[in-house]
Each structure stands twice: as C-alpha cells, then as structure tokens.
Amino acid sequence: MINLVWLVPLLPLLGFLVNGLGRRYLSKSLAGIVGSGAILAAFVISLLMFLEVRTPGFQAVTVQLFDFISAGSLHIPFAFQVDQLSTLFLLIITGVGALIHIYSTSYMHDETSEGFARYFAYLNLFVFSMLILVLGANYVMMFIGWEGVGLCSYLLIGFWYKNTNYNNAAKKAFIMNRIGDLGFLLGMFLMIVHFGSVNYSEVLPQIAGVAKGDGTLAAIAMLFFVGAMGKSAQVPLYTWLPDAMAGPTPVSALIHAATMVTAGIYMIARSNILYTLAPCVQNVVAIIGLVTAVLAASIALKQDDIKKVLAYSTVSQLGYMFLALGVGAYTTAVFHVMTHAFFKALLFLGSGSVIHAMGGEQDIRKMGGLKKSMPITNATFLIGCLAISGIPGLSGFFSKDEILSHTFAANKLLYVVGLLTALMTAFYMFRLYYMTFCGQFRGTHEQEHHLHESPGAMTFPLFVLAILSVIGGYVGLPAVFGAPNLLEHYLHPVFAAGAEKVELPEVAHSTEWLLMALSSVLVIITIFLARSWYRNFTDDGEPRTGIAKVLENKWYVDEIYDAIIVKPLGMLSRFFEEAIERSGIDRLVNGVGRGVQWSSQQVRLLQSGQVGFYIFAMVIGMVVLFVIGFLLR
Amino acid sequence: MGMNLQQVVFGVLSIISLITALGVVFSKSPVTSVLCLILTFFTIAGHYVMLNAQFLAVVHIIVYAGAIMVLFLFVIMLMNLNAEGEPQKRNWLKYAGAISGGALLVVLLAALREASLPSLTPESNNIGLIANLGQTLFKTYVVPFEVSSILFLSAMVGAVVIGKKEH
Amino acid sequence: MLTVLLILIPLVTGLIAFGLKGSGPKTVGLISSLASLAVTIAALFQFRSAPESLSHSCNWIPQLGASFSVGLDGMGMMLSLLTSISFVLIFIVINKREYDRANSFYALMLLSQAGLMGVFAAYDAMLFYFFWELALIPVYFLCSLWGGEKRIPVTFKFFVYTFAGSLLMLIGIIYIYLQTPDHSFSYASFTAAALPKETQSCLFWLFFVAFAIKMPIFPFHTWQPDTYEQSPTPVTMVLSGIMVKMGLFGVIRWLLPVLPQGAYVWSDVAIVLSIIGIVYASCIAIVQSDFKRLIAYSSIAHIGLMSAAIFANNEQSLQGVLVQFFNHGINIIGLWIIVEIIQDRLKVKSLNEMGGIAAYAPRMATFLVIISFANIALPLTNGFIGEFLMFSGLYQYNPWFMAVAGLGVILGAVYMLNMVQKVIFGQPNQLTETTTDLRGNELLALSVIVAIILVLGVYPKPMLELVQSTTELVNKVY
Amino acid sequence: MNALISTALSGVLMMFAGLFVKNKQSIKFVAIVALLICFAANLAELCTLQGGSRTLYGMITVSSFSVLFNAVAFGATLLYFMLSGSAFEKVGEHVSDYFALVFFILSGITLASSFSSLLMLFLAIEIISIPQYILAGSDKKSPKSSEASLKYFLMGSFSTGILLMGITLIYGASGSFQIDELGIGEGAVSPLALCGVILVAFALSFKVSAAPFHFWTPDVYDGSPSVFTSFMATVVKAGSFIAFIRLFHGAFTGTISRDWQLLLALVTAATLIIGNFTAVFQQSVKRMLAYSSIAQAGFMLLSVIAFGDFAQKGIILYAAAYSVATIGIFAVLIKMKDYTFDGFNGLAKKEPLVAAVTTICLLSLAGIPLTAGFFAKYYVLTAAVQEGNLFWLVIIAVVCAAISVYYYFRVIMAMYFKSGEPGVEEMNGRFKFLLVVTAAIVILLGVFPGLLLQLV
C-alpha cells in the first residue's frame, strides 16, 4: 500500500487535468463528481496507508519516483516520504478536503459550468500541491508544494477575476508568501552549503549531531521560520489572510483555515530537531506566535464581516500553534492543527451556508435570528463556537489546554497572555454567534423571506465536521486523564530524536487540573458576558471611537505597511525610471552622440575655404610638431 | 679680423639676396616683386659661382631670370595687375603670417644650430664643370633624366588641356 | 558536418528567399527552420553517441592562422536547439501575418539565424567575431525597416552601441592573438595563452564591455528597452530570446577560459553590476505601463541574474545558467508571442487600455498565466530549476549577493502579476471586448512552449546532463 | 619596371589616340585595353622576379611588394575605367588627354612604389601631382573646378618646397640620395637628418592629406569633377602612401625611427579625429567622402607608424579595399543628380541592386566584417597593437571607427529607411553588372583576404 503513495497526489492531479482541459465540455454534475471523487479516492488510499503506518515500530518509508535535480554534488530526488506525520496530514487534507469539495458542489452551483469546472480544477490542483508539500521527502519537494499552494490560493482568491479588489487580494497573498519563500530558499541554500543535501533522511540526522545552540542551525531555523511566517500568516506577514477571504467561502475553509496555512506548522514540526537545537529561535517562534494570537484576537473583537472574524480567529489560532511549537510541544501543535482543522472548517462552512442563505451578505450587523430559519447550520455553528472557545469535552478544549499547560510550564507570563487570548477568542466567537443567529433579523425584507436552510450537500459536511469537532479531541487526551495519549504515542517516532535531546518541562497533575478549571470557568464567564451584550443586538449605526475604532481598523497595520513599504517602493521605482534611467544613463549615452555632432559642427568651421588660412595652419602645425619633435626628445 | 675675401663676398651677396627677397614679399607692386626676385636670383647665381657650380650658375640665370621670370612678367602684364589692383590683406592675417614664418625660422635655426659639419675649403674643385656634370647625368642619372620626360609630357598635355578654349 | 549544415541551411535559404515572390519566402522560411530543427535533433543524437564528430575544421586564412573550425559542446548544442526551436515557433506564429517586402523580411530573419548558429558553433576567435557581427547586421535592417515609428534612431543607437563594444573586443582578440605562441585564433591556443594576471585584468574589460552591452548588463542596457519596444515583435523574439544569449555565451566560451584570472579579479564587480541590474530593472518594470517595455525590463533582470551566476562560476551556478539559457529563451518568446497576438488583436501597447481579456480569450489567458508563472520561476515550471541552481551557486559564492539578488524573486512576482492582472483580469472595456481567442497556428506555437515549460519543469534531467560536460570543462579551466 | 614603361607608353598612346580616334567610346576602349596590357606586363614581372628584386642604376628597385602594389593600383584603375570611364566625356572634350594624364599618374605611382633614390621620389611625387592639378581644373566651365585646381596647385607646390628642403637636409647629413646608403638611423641622430626627416614627413603627410596638412583635401575633392575625385581619392592616395611607407620603412629606420614615430602618431591621431568628426556634419555625400578619405588616411597612417609584416600587408590590403569600395560609391554618386544625403532618399526602392552594392561598399568603408574593409582595418590595427607603445592610438582609432559608422550609415538610412524620389541617370545592364562585380570583390576580399596576401 505504501508504495502506491504516488496515487494520492496523482488522483487530484488527474482531477485537475480533466476539469481543467475539459472545462468547456464537462457538465456541472460531472465536474463535481470528478473533483470530489478524486479527493475521496485519495482519502480512502490515505486511510489505508494510515492503517499500515499506525502499526507500532513502523519506520519512515521513502518512495523515490525519479531524479529531479542533479547538479554536481547536489542530488535532489523527486521522492515521497511516508511517516506518521505526513500520513496524519494526508488524512486531514484529503478528509476535510473531500468534505469541502462535496460542500462546494452545491455552494458554487450558481457559477457557469465552465467556471464551475475551473473552480474544481483549481481546488484539485490545490490539494495536489498540498499533498506534495506534506509528502515530499526533502525540502525542495516541500518548497514545490509550498509555492504550488501559493499559486492555487492566488488563483482561488482571484477566482472572480472581474473584481479588481479580489485580484489585488490575490496578488497581495502571493507576494507576501513570496517574501516568506525567499527566507525559505535562503535557509535551504544555507543547508545545502553546510550539509550538502536537503533530504530529510540525510539532513536531519546530521543536524541531530550538531551541538545545541549552533549559529548555523539558528540561522537556518530562523530563515525557515520566515518562510513559515509568510505561509502561516504570522506577524508581520499576516495581513494577506484576512484579505484572502475574497475567495469563495469553501476555499477559505479549506485553504485559509484547515490546510495551507498550517504548512508552516508542518514545516517546523518536520524539522523539529532543528528548532530543539536552536532554543533562541524557539523563543522567537513562541513570542511571534503569541503576539500574533493576541493581535489577531483583539482585531477580531470588532470585526463585523462574518468571514473576517473567522479569518482573524484563524490567524490567532495559528499563533497559538506557533506558541506551542515555540515551547517545544510539537505534538500539541499538530494536535491543535487537527482539531482546528475540524472546527474552523466547520465554522467557515457554516458561515458559508449563512452567506448562501443571506444571498451574499456578510455583515453580521445585518443578520440575526437566523436560528429559526436554519436550525442545522445554527446547531453546528454553535458546536464550532463551543469547540474553539475550549468548552470542556470538545476537541478545542483538549488541544488548547494542552498548549496552555505547556506554556505555563515554560513561562508563566506567556501563559497569562495565552489565557487572555483564549478568553478573547471565546468572546468574539460568541459575539459572532449571537449577532448572527440570535436576536431578531436586521436584514432587508427580501433577504428575510429568501432565508432557508442549505441543501443536503452543504449540511452533510457540517454534520460530519461537527461530530469531529466534538470527538476529535479524544485522540490526544492529556496525561492527567490517565487515558493513553494516542496521538502523542502515534507521533512519537517523528519527535523522538528531539525529545531525547531536551526534556520537555512537565507540570504537576494537580496544577494542570487547576489550570483547566480556571480557564474553563473564565471562558464560560466570558461567553455569558458576550451573550448578555449581543444576544439581542441592535445596530445603532453610530461610528466607533477610541480603541474600538483602532481595532475595527485592524490597528491600521495595512495603512502602515502601505506607508513604509508600498509607497516607498513605488517612489523608488519612479526615481529609477525618471531620474536615473531617462535623465541619467540614457541622457549620458545620447549626450555622447550629441557631443560628437556638436564638435563636428565646430571643427568644420576650420575649413574656411581660404588658402591663406590653410597654409597658415600648416605652418603653425609644422612649428608645433617641430617643437615637440626637438624639445621633447 | 680674419675675414678673407671669400667671406666678404659671401656677406655682401647674402645681404643683397636677403634684402631683395624681403622686397619680393613686401613690395606693393607685383612688377617690383618680380624685379626683386630677379635680383635675388642673380645673387644666388653669384653664390653658385663661389661654390664652383659654374655650369649651374649659367643654367640658373638662363632658366630663371631668362625664362621663368619673363613668363611671370608676361602674365602680370597680361592681367595688368598694378599696385592698386593688388588687394590688401586683412592685417591680423598679415602679422600672423609674418609671425608664424618667423617662428618657423627660429625653430629651424634652433634645430640646426649645433649641427656639426665639415667646413668648406677655399680651394676650388671641378665637379661643377660641364664635362663632369654631363658624365654624371648621362651615366648615373640617366633614369631620372628619362623619367623627367614623362613629367614634361604631362605638363605639356596639361598646358594644352588647360589652355585650349572649349567650344 | 551537421554543424556546418546548421549554419549553411539558413544562410542558403536566406539568400534564396531574397529572390522569391508572393508566399514563397514564407514557405521557404518555414521549411528551412524545420530543416534546421531536424538537423539539430539529429546532431543531438550524434552528440549523445559521438560528440567529437560534431566538430569540423578547415583552413580559412592560413596567413593569419584563422581557421574555419566549428563544433558543438553541450552549451552550443543546447543553444542551437533553442535557436532552431525558436525560429520554427516564430515562423509559425507570424504565418498569418503579411509583411511588405516579405522576401527581404524572411531572408534577413534566416540570415540572422545563420549568424546566431555560427556564433554558437565557432571555435575560432576570428570566426566568432565574424558571426558576431553577421548576426547583428540583419537584425539592424529588420528593426529599421519594419519597426515602430521611432525605429531609425533607436535601432541605430542599438547598432552603434553593440558595434563599439565589439570593436573593443576585437582589440582584445588581436592582443591575445599576438600573444599566442603559434599566432593562431583557435580556441585551443587562445585558452593555452596563459597571460600575466595584470594583462588579463586589463583585457577583461575589453571583452566584458562587449558582452555586457549585448546581454545587456546595467549600466550598458539603455539601448535594450527602446529597441525591444520599437522593433517588430518577431525580431524582438530573436533579440530577447536568443541574441542576448550571445553575450552570456561569449563570457562562458571565451572570457572565463581565456582570461580566468582576469575574470577572477573582476568577478565581484561584474556580479555587483548584475545584481544592481536585477533590482534596478525589476523596480522600473513595476512602473512600466507599456507591455513591451515591461517585458524588456524583466528580461534585463533575468539576464542580470544569469550573468551574476556566471561570474559566481561554480558548478551549480553554471549549470543553472546553462539550463536557464534555454528556459529563459522559451519563456520570453512565449511572452512575446502573447504580446504579438494581443497587438494583432487590439493594436495597443499600453497596459492601461487592456483588461478583462480572460473572459473573451480564456485560452490565451491560461497560456499567459502559465508562461508568466514560469517566468517568475514557479516550481514544476522550467524556470524554477535554473533559478534554483543559480541562486544556490550564487549563495555559495557570497550569501549577501544572493540575498539581494533574491529580491528579484519578490519584485518579479510583483511586476509579472501586475502585468497579468492588467492584461487579462478586471473589467473588460469596449476595446478588449472585441478580443478573439487563439487561432490554430498561435495555439500550436503556445502549446509547444507550454509543453516544454511543464516537461522540463518536472523532468529537467536531460537538460542538466546535456550541459554537464561544459560546466565541468569551464570549472577545470578555471 | 615593365609597369613604368608600359604606363608611360600607354600615356603617349592615349595622347595620339586623341588625334586619330574620334569616337569617345572607343577611346575609352583603347584605354582599357592599354591598361590591361600594363596589368599583364606588371604580372609578368611578378613572375620573373620570384620574390627577389631588380635594381636599375640604383635609382629604381622593383620588388615583388612594389609589383603587387602596382597590380592593385592597376586593378583599381581598371575597375575605375570600366565603371566611370564614360563619365570622362561629361567633363570636357579632351577625353584622350584625360586618359593620358591618368596613365602618367599611374607611371608616377609605379615610381613611387619602386624608387630607391630620393631624386626619384621627388620626380615621382611631381609626376603624380602635376597631372592632378590639371585634372582638378579640367572642368573649365565650373569656377569651382578651377578654384580647386589653383588651391591644389599653390599648396601642392608649397609642400614640394618643403619636401625638397627636407631632402636637402638629409643629403647634408648623409651625403647621398640612395635610400639604402643614407644610414642616418645609425648611431646618434644628427639634427640635420632629423630636421630633414620631419620636413619630408610633413610633405608626404600633405600628399596623403593627414592633419594638419589636410585642408586642401575637402575643397579640392569637392571642387574637382567627381569622376576625377574618385581617382584622386583612391589610387593616387594609395600611391602616396606607398611612397611614404617605402621611404620611412626603407630608409628612416633605426635610432631615428623613435623620433618620427612619435610625431606621426600625433599626426595620425589628429587625422583620425578631425577626419571622422568633421565628416559627421556634412550635408553632401561627395564632401562626406572627402572627409572619409581623410579618416581612412588616418587608419593607413597606422601602418606607416608600425613596422613589420602586418603593416606591409596591411597597406596593400587597405589600399585595395578602400579603393575598390570608394570607386564603387563614386560610380554611383556620379549617376546621382543630387549629391546631398537627401538625394539618396528611397534609392533602395527605385534601384534595389545599386543600393545594395552601395551598402556593401559603405559597410566595407565602415569596416564591418564580411567586407574587405574589415580585414584592412584588422591588419593595420594589429600592426599598431604589435608596436606595443601605441595602445592609446589604437583606442582612438577604434572610437573613430565607431564614429565613422555614423556618417556611412546616414547614406544607408537615406537609401533604405527614408522615402523619396531620387534623381538618378538610367544605368545600363553592363554598369550594374560591373557594380555587382565590385561588390563581389569587396565580399571576396572580406572572406578570403588570403587570395591577395599570399602574393606578398
């Protein structure tokens, strides 16, 4: 089964080709079937592989297809590596992916059949790239997927290409990713220079041999993390993600919540040994993660666009995951990736269903009371909210609390901030929930009687994801519950090398219980707070002031970037164009030509036509040359 | 005061020739210039005799004073150019000419000042005699003698081409 | 013998084409280019089996010690492949176009092809110089006869620029020639003439300026955007796809092996110039509103990277450059084909007058997107391999240089995506609504290009193997 | 010396032909036949010499080098007769006399290529000059022509005076006129000799129109009838050069060479710069060609400065390339009604073949590869580079070559890229065929210069 791993990316690729080339000829249903079918099949295969991989004592398998690059001493095979980590991600990607494909078949039904097929082609291409990313057996393969998903997110954000703002958002996403990618590239080259290879199987053991705190390792780790910042929307490279909501909602669910944005976490988890040996970088990761978490959460408090709220919450959750990585809790980070994939996908799809019902309206101030008209969406959305807020018993609770406890063990201050973030999360999520589903409807009249529950193809994924959001947590029960932590056990081989280098600080069970209780209580209080404020919210329409205004405007980060990067770049370019190119070099070059003409005009005046002058000039010339010839001998 | 006769004669002749040469340049009327030039030629002929190039002296008188200058005179008469007809050059160019000519003189003299050469002996030799020259001309220098015929032919043709009226 | 054929076919057919009327030249051009392609492929196979059988030498000017010696190593092989493919594509694309005085047009095109082939095949300095100029003259006439309204001064500037440069190179050639023990122009004795270091570092500039003007490298580049803008698109394809490679080729074939120490002394300067060029040109490309100028500047940026990698001169960088020779050629020609098509449809060059074409010409839009992403070196397109290796090599030479050059990756994305957005995305206007999608011949040409892009992007091994020999050779000499 | 005798006799023959042959065409025919005979006689001598040399009374020394040069000169003249011979009639009625004068000039050139005594040099220069004064003034109807003639005559005789003074001083220093017995380069250089050498250099620079002695050139070339300008600017100039190089490489070697090399290097630089720069701004193609001839003289001077094999071969190759190309252009120019650049507008449309040939000739003058001009320039540059201490001059030369492209290409641009109705006389097939032959020669020498060089 393992050797058929190439089938997993191949199937989506085929789906892409069929849909892409045949987009004029395929009917919608056919395109949908091809698209979703490919992913489903891939999911099935991944599942079978998983069953093999989960057997204890399974060693990572590398499946080499062909030689990709071989230049001199450098050899980069086109190879897949199947191990616990990649298989887990396979499951998440194909599983959630499949659900979202199914969801899309009905969500995108208003498109023309060509656009419909194009959409599924892109989606399949994305899944393909994502699979390459996680399956690659070396960093170059990862980079291929890395940029591939960037391309697909570009294409999907700008899916409705007639809208210029959407295009700008797509462009912004791609370019910001490129900035990160440059860091990734530099890291790779540094790795090539020092270890002569980029294959996990060769590099990681070598790294394990290096002393802790080595400068080179730190450099590589830092550069990689820059790449992760771009892809996983961390401060300072996070602003593209909220804009990316321009794309169709299922895309946001799949790419900008469940899978692509977690690539950064995957990368760091994959090279965990590297970070374990570079503690300074680890701290950076933790701090950046936490800052991102707080910042995004604070912005999310005052957003009125349903998708924007979810987007910022995604950013904030990603920050959480980096926090976990930062404190060395790789398993926990991956755990949170998984749970987050479930409930955030659920939330996005739910919001999609809402938007679908509202006929494209995304402003929650114009919603409310949708509970009655769309019960399923309401229920599932509520579950999502509970899960993300970390209500005990739901998946979010376990992953988040594990992160918090690890943070506590690492650094109390970080813990406090983390907890604060958790409360904010709870608050804005329920603000969102209550403003959307409770109170009375605030939208227009035709919207009101157009309201309806979404069709089965959309509600089914909601069901599934809701269930997963509930039970998903139980694969990674913290030790305190006494039950074995399946996930940690499963992933152990991946992180073993690092684990034996550094002992992860543990907290006493008693304290952990205490922390859990504390956070749960606080969360529940916050939720009630939000309920009391927003249950029957009425839009008084007056503009926000003070801190609220700042938050609504996202701390003006976009404006700042515009002022300190975009504008100067434009000015610089124009300066090059006008000052240096045209009036500088070009004028110089043409000046030479003009100089020749001018001097020609002057010289030709010598030719006065007067013999007297000619002979005079000759004699003068003779005298001068004589002087030179005799006196300068 | 060891100036022997030769040097005296040389001095006199040189002074005359220089003066008359300057006369050629500075005299207003072309006719005067011609006459000055003829005088110069005579002094030069005198030098030839002193340098015992008797034959050359004779030829010189015949060719230059006799033929060439007469031609010049004819032409000048033909165009009856006289002093008034001779237009005046713009002064600065005149001075420039004088100065540059002088400069050339200075430079050449400076260059040739320290040329070390054997000096001329008073006693005469016979290389300048017609017999000797004839020998040399028709033995060693027969080729240039023949070749010069080409020169004359072309000069002749030229004179015809230029002189003959087109119709 | 095949090598000689590669030069002769276009030469002879070109001279024939002068005499033809009507659609004759067009057919001759197509046939000749196809023939060249066939011969090139044959040569490719012979290269795999018996490389030395491709080199051929005979007396030319014995008094001078100049001989007509041609041959193809990996690099030459690949460049001639690029040349013949490009000309086939060009002739396919302009197949529907009607040029006045078509016979001269096609004849000159073919002559320039002959010149290019000669440059890439020459193994004798004098012969190299000969073809170097021979390739220039037809292009000069092509630009001046069929170019835009400002064509005459612009192309003349281009001509004088390059001519001056090549004269300097001539002096260099003469000097080295006089230093060679056997007074010969042959590649062997040129590489054998081990000159003292000081001499080399002086001679370096004589050659470098000539090549730098041809490439072009900042600050010798100002002829290039104007020329690309003014000259007819098919000629621009030749210029930007193939001709710029002459300069790079010259550096690898004649500069590095003949003046290794000179190159070593000045490599930092050369690389810095190239890198300035990358950033500078990319920035200017961002604010260009003229389609052709934008691509011209992007080309300067790419060339800058290549020359930097050449002077970094280690295995990876050189191999990357050689691969990039081919890929850059293919990609940029693809872009020009799109330009040609859009100009044919819309008759405008300014990006601000375009937009929304994707709705009316989806096929063309798709191709444009693919080629653009290949041009900014997206993985799994042909552009990636070259850039990856070049960057990696440059990094080994000096990380900071590479880091600055890497900005090109970001800026490149900026201007390419701007261009794509302005051309095919956004709301269509009444002009672009008239756009019609690709015709058969255009579709064919573009599909070939995209096929090459993807195949070489996924499986670059053959290319890398092809140029291996050259890389090793240069490094050995170095 | 077959060449000398045959040309002299042909000159006489032409004089009488004027009396007996009335049909102008047949006069031209006679001239061509005579020239062919001279050519054959000259080649015959080449065969008898077998690389050695033959001396006559110590006055003339015929070496294979000089014979080869004669061959080039005769060949160029032959081409000139065929292309432009018919244009003689337009100048005036003494057609046969013009031919005779041309032949006398040729005999002067043969002398210049083979003199071995300063006296012969003097005679050669005079034989070359005097007929030129006449040819320059041969168009009596046009005041410009006679004015040109007078200017040329006055300045020419002035330079003759300088030449003679130089020869005299050299004689004073060495006591001989035989160029192989001068020996002024051995040991310390006497000021007398140096003075003389410099004066001779000036006089010859005048003849080859090198700055600052070039002023006569544009006026005279412009004023003279174009058909004779073509001859003066090409074959005659080459003849003066051969005299120059023969004298300075044959007699003024050794210690003295350093001194005159410096001076001539300066003269060369000045010539290159003035010639090229001034040519840029001209409006009349004829005048532009006059200046280009100055510029080309600058390049030829490089081979005078530099000793060695490359210089010798170079001057011959240059003479051939330059003469053929210029004669070709002049042949076309003579057919044009309007000598300005605009007069050439749109020639390519009207007469594509003629335009193509003109282009090839211009490219050759500019020194573009594949034309003879390239190898000519290549040789002289190589000679200069080989000289070692002249690198600055080489760079100047290269820059000037780049500039020269400017004015040569103005004609090409006018012919091809500008539209217009050029006034041009009809050209018969024979003429066009000969033009093609000219182009063929240019290309052939451009690809296989060995054909010519293997004879040296």
Next chain:
Amino acid sequence: MPVQYYIFLSIALFCIGVMGVLMRRNAIIIFMCVELMLNAVNLLLVAFSKMWADAGRVDAAGAQIFVFFIMVVAAAEVAVGLAIIVMVYRNSQSVDVNIMNRLKN
C-alpha cells in the same frame, strides 16, 4: 668657411618665401615666393655638394644634378601653374586667393 653660413642663409631665404606665401594674397606673388623657396633649397644643395666634395666624396656632383632637376621641374610647374592662374583669371577676373572661397566647410 663653415657651411653653417649657407644653411642659415638658405633657411632664411626659405622662411622669407614661406612668409610671402602666408602674407600675400595675389596668386602670382605667392607662386613667386614658392620659387624663392625652391631657390633657397637649390642654394643649400649646392653648398652641401661642395661640402661633400671637399670631404672627398666622388658622387658629390649628384647634388648639382639634383639642382638641375629641380630647375627643370620648376620650369614645368611654372608652365602648368601660370596656365591655371590664367584660367582662374578668365573665370573670375581676379587672382586674389582670398575671394576664392566657393568651397568651404
């Protein structure tokens, strides 16, 4: 008597001739000055021939022959030159070299 005297004398004559050429604008006078220059040369040649003869060179007569040829050539030149001058006079009723500038630049 040192030969320098003769050198200086003839150089002086020569330069006077040059001066004349520069200062006069009448073509005929200019031509006459050129003749003066030639004569200066002749004088110097004869002096040198005497010098070398005294120094015992047998071929010293060659110099005088040279003078002879110079005269001959001068005669020919005069024939042609005067013819040209007359022709110019016919065309433009003047022999002033400075009003002859139809040809310039």
